[in-house]
Amino acid sequence: SKTPVKVAVTGAAGQIGYSLLFRIASGALFGPDTPVELRLLEITPALGALEGVVMELDDCAFPTLAGVEIGDDANTIFDGANLALLVGARPRTKGMERGDLLEANGAIFTGQGKALNDNAADDIRIGVTGNPANTNALIAMTNAPDIPRERFSALTRLDHNRAISQLAAKTGASVTDITKMTIWGNHSATQYPDIFHAEIAGKNAAEVVGDQSWIENDFIPTVAKRGAAIIEARGSSSAASAASATIDAARDWLTGSKKDDWVSMAVVSDGSYGVPEGLISSFPVTTSGGSWEIVQGLEIDDFSRTKIDASTAELAEERDAVKELGLI
Numbered sequence: 001s002k003t004p005v006k007v008a009v010t011g012a013a014g015q016i017g018y019s020l021l022f023r024i025a026s027g028a029l030f031g032p033d034t035p036v037e038l039r040l041l042e043i044t045p046a047l048g049a050l051e052g053v054v055m056e057l058d059d060c061a062f063p064t065l066a067g068v069e070i071g072d073d074a075n076t077i078f079d080g081a082n083l084a085l086l087v088g089a090r091p092r093t094k095g096m097e098r099g100d101l102l103e104a105n106g107a108i109f110t111g112q113g114k115a116l117n118d119n120a121a122d123d124i125r126i127g128v129t130g131n132p133a134n135t136n137a138l139i140a141m142t143n144a145p146d147i148p149r150e151r152f153s154a155l156t157r158l159d160h161n162r163a164i165s166q167l168a169a170k171t172g173a174s175v176t177d178i179t180k181m182t183i184w185g186n187h188s189a190t191q192y193p194d195i196f197h198a199e200i201a202g203k204n205a206a207e208v209v210g211d212q213s214w215i216e217n218d219f220i221p222t223v224a225k226r227g228a229a230i231i232e233a234r235g236s237s238s239a240a241s242a243a244s245a246t247i248d249a250a251r252d253w254l255t256g257s258k259k260d261d262w263v264s265m266a267v268v269s270d271g272s273y274g275v276p277e278g279l280i281s282s283f284p285v286t287t288s289g290g291s292w293e294i295v296q297g298l299e300i301d302d303f304s305r306t307k308i309d310a311s312t313a314e315l316a317e318e319r320d321a322v323k324e325l326g327l328i
């Protein structure tokens with residue numbers, strides 16, 4: 001029998017965890033023939049609730065679930081991990097300034113970066129979902145000097161999937177007809193969902209839409225503010241869709257993006273498209289076998305240039321703030 005893949009998930013007792021763990025355990029990430037071992041990290045007060053989630057995982061009798069370990073010590077939980085999905089983060093609460101949020105998360109992601117550095121398997125890949133995702137990934141990456149930088153990414157796949165869904169609804173196309181969608185920049189309200197390179201059944205999506213005003217005043221804000229719209233409607237933030245996107249991102253990273261298509265991932269910039277080197281920013285990327293490559297040679301018009309620059313300027317500000325705090 002195959003050796004189980006060790007998947008570490010942080011914030012496992014949270015909302016996203018409640019969807020994510022069952023999908024991973026059922027084979028959604030590695031398929032029906034690969035056993036997985038879940039290694040679940042939580043803060044001490046949430047371990048009781050996490051035990052309840054593990055009881056439910058047991059009760060599913062998933063054929064692909066080879067074992068579950070839980071705990072509140074990152075060094076133990078990350079031991080031998082092949083994939084780490086960093087979902088747990090400190091949410092912004094009332095009266096909390098942005099600096100407070102960055103500091104609270106900084107403590108989490110410096111510690112987890114070091115623990116991954118010291119304990120994860122040599123083939124570790126790390127996906128950060130917990131917000132502020134891009135900057136949390138930057139903090140973890142910087143605190144894990146022995147792990148190659150390209151092993152870290154932050155989640156913009158949910159934004160990518162939302163953009164595909166909005167474009168499909170607008171044009172009556174099926175989501176499977178839409179390719180080459182791009183999210184640029186930060187997973188925040190400044191993100192830039194770009195359909196100027198996207199295709200619908202092989203035709204340029206912006207030309208099919210033929211309505212710049214819809215792109216600017218409807219599509220972009222709808223995608224960028226979708227998280228807030230879901231909180232408004234549901235009373236809590238997106239969870240099942242965020243879990244689904246976390247799976248999509250990890251699966252495509254490890255197994256490869258589709259031919260003649262690409263995905264959006266926030267990865268460390270090499271300076272491509274004028275994005276400052278070293279920022280973790282979302283790009284169009286192709287993936288295969290656990291590596292990614294930024295799609296090169298796309299023409300960026302003035303409209304897109306302004307949008308990309310605004311989002312990467314925000315990322316640079318966040319980087320400067322965490323540098324100031326001594327976190328990187």
Ligand code: NAX
Pocket residue numbers: 010011012013014015016017041042043046087088089090091108128129130131132133155156158159187227237238239242
């Ligand atoms: P919850 O508050 O339901 O769960 C978070 C869990 O993380 C809690 O159980 C908490 O105890 C745990 N946690 C906190 N600090 C921890 C630590 N140091 N180690 C381990 N666990 C820790 O939030 P949930 O709705 O599950 O969302 C999780 C994160 O995803 C949040 O930061 C959220 O903002 C972010 N999101 C990111 C998205 C993206 O597209 N990148 C979209 C969805 C979501 O908003």
